[in-house]
Amino acid sequence: MRDKRSKATVTVRGVVRWSVKVLVMGAIFGVAMFLAAGRLDWAAAWAYLIVYVVNQIVMIVALPSELLVERSKMQEGTKQWDTLLSVLSALAAPLAIYVVSGLDVRHGWSNPALLIQGMAWGVMVFGIIFTDWAMKANAFFSGTVRIQEDRGHAVAAGGPYRFVRHPGYVGAVLHHAAVPLALGSVWGLVPGLLGVAAVAVRTALEDRTLREELEGYTAYAEKTRYRLIPGIW
Numbered sequence: 001m002r003d004k005r006s007k008a009t010v011t012v013r014g015v016v017r018w019s020v021k022v023l024v025m026g027a028i029f030g031v032a033m034f035l036a037a038g039r040l041d042w043a044a045a046w047a048y049l050i051v052y053v054v055n056q057i058v059m060i061v062a063l064p065s066e067l068l069v070e071r072s073k074m075q076e077g078t079k080q081w082d083t084l085l086s087v088l089s090a091l092a093a094p095l096a097i098y099v100v101s102g103l104d105v106r107h108g109w110s111n112p113a114l115l116i117q118g119m120a121w122g123v124m125v126f127g128i129i130f131t132d133w134a135m136k137a138n139a140f141f142s143g144t145v146r147i148q149e150d151r152g153h154a155v156a157a158g159g160p161y162r163f164v165r166h167p168g169y170v171g172a173v174l175h176h177a178a179v180p181l182a183l184g185s186v187w188g189l190v191p192g193l194l195g196v197a198a199v200a201v202r203t204a205l206e207d208r209t210l211r212e213e214l215e216g217y218t219a220y221a222e223k224t225r226y227r228l229i230p231g232i233w
Helices: 002-037 043-062 065-070 080-107 114-137 167-182 189-213 217-223
Strands: none
Touching: 002 043, 002 065, 002 080, 043 114, 043 167, 080 167, 080 189, 114 167, 167 189, 189 217
């Protein structure tokens, strides 16, 4: 009984930690955007933050608590090379996108057409949904690269994993590429494309790790041939 209570306590704390983490990150991103823009009447930024918060709330409700606990912090066993790449692709790149986009809006360096902005919003939302689908389909969708022996790590082959081996990274690529334009900035694509490059490197390294260390992954990779882009890579 005591063990069950202890496990439940750890789970609750982990879920709370994950919830606080993502909401604090959202607050930091929002402050960065509005400080860089030098104004609060930036409709695209407010719309983006609303989408971000709503999506996080949906994930808190929809995802298994064990997965939220796993994603609540950098867990033991994380590959050393991913301690940097995970921060670069999930925190530094988005933050740079928001700051540069905010400065662009403040100084009027670029002005993408409304049609382009609308298309970017569509791509961004699709990327978010695709990532959410991957998280729902993969009980081992960790925030960092590690073999989760403590959780009985197994290959995920359903949902979007039928089409590409790393659908979560597909969503990240679409996010990095679309958000600047959705916010009304062309210059924001510079850090956005750097973020895409970081995701591509992370994808290659994670794929190699899974082939070498996760039982069944090589056979899965032979059936699902592409990492990120069907027909290309």
